[in-house]
Amino acid sequence: MKIAFQGELGAYSEQALRVYFGTEEEAVPLPHLEDVFEAVESGKVDRCIVPVENSSAGSIYRTYDLLSEHPLNIIGEQYLKINHCLLALPDVSRDQLKKVYSHSQALDQSRAFLSQLTIEEVPFYDTAGSAAWIAQEGNPELAAVASSLAAEHYNLQLMAENIQTYKHNTTRFLVLSKEAVKPQGHCKTSMVFVSKHIPAALYKCLGGFATNNINLSKLESRPTQTGMGRYRFYLDCEGHVDDPALEFALSELEFFTSSLRILGSYPIGYIPE
Amino acid sequence: MKIAFQGELGAYSEQALRVYFGTEEEAVPLPHLEDVFEAVESGKVDRCIVPVENSSAGSIYRTYDLLSEHPLNIIGEQYLKINHCLLALPDVSRDQLKKVYSHSQALDQSRAFLSQLTIEEVPFYDTAGSAAWIAQEGNPELAAVASSLAAEHYNLQLMAENIQTYKHNTTRFLVLSKEAVKPQGHCKTSMVFVSKHIPAALYKCLGGFATNNINLSKLESRPTQTGMGRYRFYLDCEGHVDDPALEFALSELEFFTSSLRILGSYPIGYIPE
Numbered sequence: 001m002k003i004a005f006q007g008e009l010g011a012y013s014e015q016a017l018r019v020y021f022g023t024e025e026e027a028v029p030l031p032h033l034e035d036v037f038e039a040v041e042s043g044k045v046d047r048c049i050v051p052v053e054n055s056s057a058g059s060i061y062r063t064y065d066l067l068s069e070h071p072l073n074i075i076g077e078q079y080l081k082i083n084h085c086l087l088a089l090p091d092v093s094r095d096q097l098k099k100v101y102s103h104s105q106a107l108d109q110s111r112a113f114l115s116q117l118t119i120e121e122v123p124f125y126d127t128a129g130s131a132a133w134i135a136q137e138g139n140p141e142l143a144a145v146a147s148s149l150a151a152e153h154y155n156l157q158l159m160a161e162n163i164q165t166y167k168h169n170t171t172r173f174l175v176l177s178k179e180a181v182k183p184q185g186h187c188k189t190s191m192v193f194v195s196k197h198i199p200a201a202l203y204k205c206l207g208g209f210a211t212n213n214i215n216l217s218k219l220e221s222r223p224t225q226t227g228m229g230r231y232r233f234y235l236d237c238e239g240h241v242d243d244p245a246l247e248f249a250l251s252e253l254e255f256f257t258s259s260l261r262i263l264g265s266y267p268i269g270y271i272p273e
Numbered sequence: 274m275k276i277a278f279q280g281e282l283g284a285y286s287e288q289a290l291r292v293y294f295g296t297e298e299e300a301v302p303l304p305h306l307e308d309v310f311e312a313v314e315s316g317k318v319d320r321c322i323v324p325v326e327n328s329s330a331g332s333i334y335r336t337y338d339l340l341s342e343h344p345l346n347i348i349g350e351q352y353l354k355i356n357h358c359l360l361a362l363p364d365v366s367r368d369q370l371k372k373v374y375s376h377s378q379a380l381d382q383s384r385a386f387l388s389q390l391t392i393e394e395v396p397f398y399d400t401a402g403s404a405a406w407i408a409q410e411g412n413p414e415l416a417a418v419a420s421s422l423a424a425e426h427y428n429l430q431l432m433a434e435n436i437q438t439y440k441h442n443t444t445r446f447l448v449l450s451k452e453a454v455k456p457q458g459h460c461k462t463s464m465v466f467v468s469k470h471i472p473a474a475l476y477k478c479l480g481g482f483a484t485n486n487i488n489l490s491k492l493e494s495r496p497t498q499t500g501m502g503r504y505r506f507y508l509d510c511e512g513h514v515d516d517p518a519l520e521f522a523l524s525e526l527e528f529f530t531s532s533l534r535i536l537g538s539y540p541i542g543y544i545p546e
Contacts (some may be wrong), residue, residue, distance in 0.1 A: 032381065058334040058495075062381070065329065104398050108305065108335075125377050125396030200483035202492065203476070210473035219475065219504075220493045222331075231492075 002045040004028040004036045010128035010150030012082055016173040017049045018149070020078040033062055037070045040176055048176050049078065055170045057105065059220055063174070064192065064234060067263060074190055074264030075183070076175035081272045084110050084164045087131050087156040088143045094159060101130035102145035110145050113163040119143065131156060170272060183266050187240040188217060190263040194232050196256055202231065208252030209237060212245040240265040275318040277301040277309045283401035283423030285355055289446040290322045291422070293351040306335055310343045313449055321449050322351065328443045330378065332493055336447070337465065337507060340536060347463055347537030348456070349448035354545045357383050357437045360404050360429040361416040367432060374403035375418035383418050386436040392416065404429060443545060456539050460513040461490060463536040467505045469529055475504065481525030482510060485518040513538040 003025055005013035017027050028045050030036050039045045050066075053059045067074075084106050088097060097119050100107070104123040107114065114121060124130040124144075131150035134142040143159070144150070151158045195201035202221075209216060218236035239246040241262055254260055276298050278286035290300050301318050303309050312318045323339075326332045340347075357379050361370060370392050373380070377396040380387065387394060397403040397417075404423035407415040416432070417423070424431045468474035475494075482489060491509035512519040514535055527533055 032384075054334075055495075056334050056338070059331040061327075061329050061331040111305075123398030123402075125398060129396075199486065202489060203479045203483035206476045206479065210476035213472065216475060216494075216504075218494055221489075221491050222328075231489075 001025045001047060002028055004030050004039045004045040004048040006030055006033045006036050006050065008126060008128040008132055010131055010147055010153040012080060012127070012147055012171060013049060013051060013173065014128075015147050015149045016051075016078045016080040016171070019080060020049060020076065020173070020175060021047075033066060037066045037072065037176075040072055040178055041070050043178070046177070047075075049173050050176065051171050052077075052174045053172045053218075054082075055168060056109070056166065059234070061222065064222075067176075068192065068261075072176040072178060073180045074174050074266050075177045075181040076266045077188070077269040078173045078175065079269050079271050080171050080173060082109075082164065082169040082171055083148065083162050084127075084145050085148050085151060085158055086110075086113075086143055086160040086163055087146055087151050087154075088134070088159050089138065089140050090155065090157045092140045092157060092159075096140050097143045098141040100143040100145060101134060103127045103130070106145045109164045109166070109169060112165040113160070114145075128153075172269070175266075180264065181266075183240065185267050187238070187265045188236055188268045189239055189241050189246060189265045190218075190234070190236045191250075191261060192232065192234050192263065193253065193257040193260040196258050198256070201256060202233070204256045205233070205253055208249035212249045214239055214245060214249050238268070274298045274320060275301055277303050277312045277318040277321040279303060279306045279309050279323065281399060281401040281405055283404055283420055283426040285353060285400070285420055285444060286322060286324060286446065287401075288420050288422045289324075289351045289353040289444070292353060293322060293349065293446070293448060294320075306339060310339045310345065310449075313345055313451055314343050316451070319450070320348075322446050323449065324444050325447045326445045326491075327355070328441060329382065329439065332507070334495065337495075340449075341465065341534075345449040345451060346453045347447050347539050348450045348454040349539045350461070350542040351446045351448065352542050352544050353444050353446060355382075355437065355442040355444055356421065356435050357400075357418050358421050358424060358431055359383075359386075359416055359433040359436055360419055360424050360427075361407070361432050362411065362413050363428065363430045365413045365430060365432075369413050370416045371414040373416040373418060374407060376400045376403070379418045382437045382439070382442060385438040386433065387418075401426075445542070448539075453537065454539075456513065458540050460511070460538050461509055461541045462512055462514050462519060462538045463491075463507070463509045464523075464534060465505065465507050465536065466526065466530040466533040469531050471529070474529060475506070477529045478506070478526055481522035485522045487512055487518060487522050511541070 101124040127146040130144040131146040135154035222232040374397040400419040403417040404419040408427035495505040
């Protein structure tokens with residue numbers, strides 16, 4: 001099977017792909033998130049894996065926008081703990097390092113560790129890209145903050161692991177496919193809806209879930225340009241779209257929404273400690 | 274008054290600062306968001322302005338984290354339409370351009386325009402930083418995607434304005450102060466709470482707002498590591514914390530939450546079309 005992801009080899013998306021699919025499948029790196037969605041829609045690849053939210057950076061709306069524009073189904077989710085590593089050329093020691101390159105978010109997240117090294121931080125456009133770059137430069141004074149997978153891809157030395165200040169930095173990825181896949185086991189269902197312009201709209205939208213004992217695992221309003229009183233919501237709840245309780249809840253929800261799209265029912269992923 | 278913002282001169286945060294405070298106040302650029310919060314808390318500056326959500330990229334959790342860690346008050350909000358511009362050295366023409374530098378998000382958001390130019394896109398760590406960099410390089414083949422304010426700061430030519438594909442790209446900024454400021458006019462109140470671990474917790478939390486006719490303008494759950502059934506929520510609603518209807522709603526909300534913090538009541542900002 002071919003599975004697309006956004007970024008360079010060694011990106012955290014590739015790491016999530018490896019955890020979800022194993023190492024036998026073909027991982028296809030593509031430069032932009034749009035390309036990843038199009039590759040699945042056109043049949044160039046069988047699946048893709050895309051980031052949808054991070055415990056410190058929040059929801060990735062671009063992914064939701066592309067989910068709206070492309071008729072793909074969510075067939076799975078993968079939580080990945082983001083373990084930033086300090087990478088350098090082989091046989092280099094810590095006191096040789098003068099500059100560290102990475103995405104500004106990764107540098108921010110690793111500041112407590114990096115400040116002990118008295119090393120200049122240089123923001124770069126991408127974590128895996130910074131690893132590729134220092135490997136190409138061949139300069140023993142340069143380091144990068146990236147995944148351990150990037151160290152493997154670019155033959156770099158893993159000088160330190162788990163260097164992020166807040167240890168619980170987790171990204172949730174979605175696995176997408178053109179065709180729906182019948183899920184097994186305990187499921188979650190994702191949907192997007194716009195509530196009608198009525199008083200207490202959201203409260204009414206949630207009534208069907210509350211009275212049918214359906215747990216919500218995510219609820220998020222999206223800033224709209226149309227002003228107060230109207231919202232677009234992203235909602236994840238427990239259960240499969242064919243479960244009778246969820247069917248009841250959804251028919252009630254539909255009454256209070258001007259649009260409702262089910263994005264998929266899929267097995268609940270394990271959230272790492 | 275001294276007002277801190279994160280980034281380099283010409284950042285969109287500085288543009289928001291200028292719209293909110295005018296051009297008379299002293300803008301203080303600081304490299305990291307933490308520095309910005311600390312500058313207000315320590316009294317080094319009087320106010321700060323920080324991005325909190327973007328219509329295409331979503332909420333900025335880092336800002337919410339720092340709001341939790343620092344005892345600052347939200348005293349205002351400013352919506353800014355993000356107008357990406359193509360900048361180059363003075364007297365350069367479009368067909369001379371070979372490479373365009375910017376933050377990868379800004380390049381993504383301007384792709385439809387950039388693809389007409391047959392120009393190589395080079396991701397950079399920051400929009401304003403890319404403008405500063407091409408000005409410093411002095412190479413007529415280089416362009417940057419950044420704000421019009423960056424063109425002013427770095428004496429660059431504004432070759433094209435409003436080049437983003439989706440015209441409605443708006444960022445919401447918060448204005449923070451150590452002391453609460455008594456707001457005037459129609460207000461909004463922001464809060465963060467964790468619901469109790471009880472069935473239909475969120476539905477119950479929202480009941481007080483629904484029955485007291487209080488409109489919500491934002492509601493967002495934050496992924497927690499503690500599993501299903503417990504949520505941290507960010508909620509914005511209309512009204513001032515001293516309004517009797519909101520007082521009723523908040524006392525009801527408190528009953529269903531294990532923690533509740535009011536972040537501030539402040540005048541509602543104008544959302545640009």
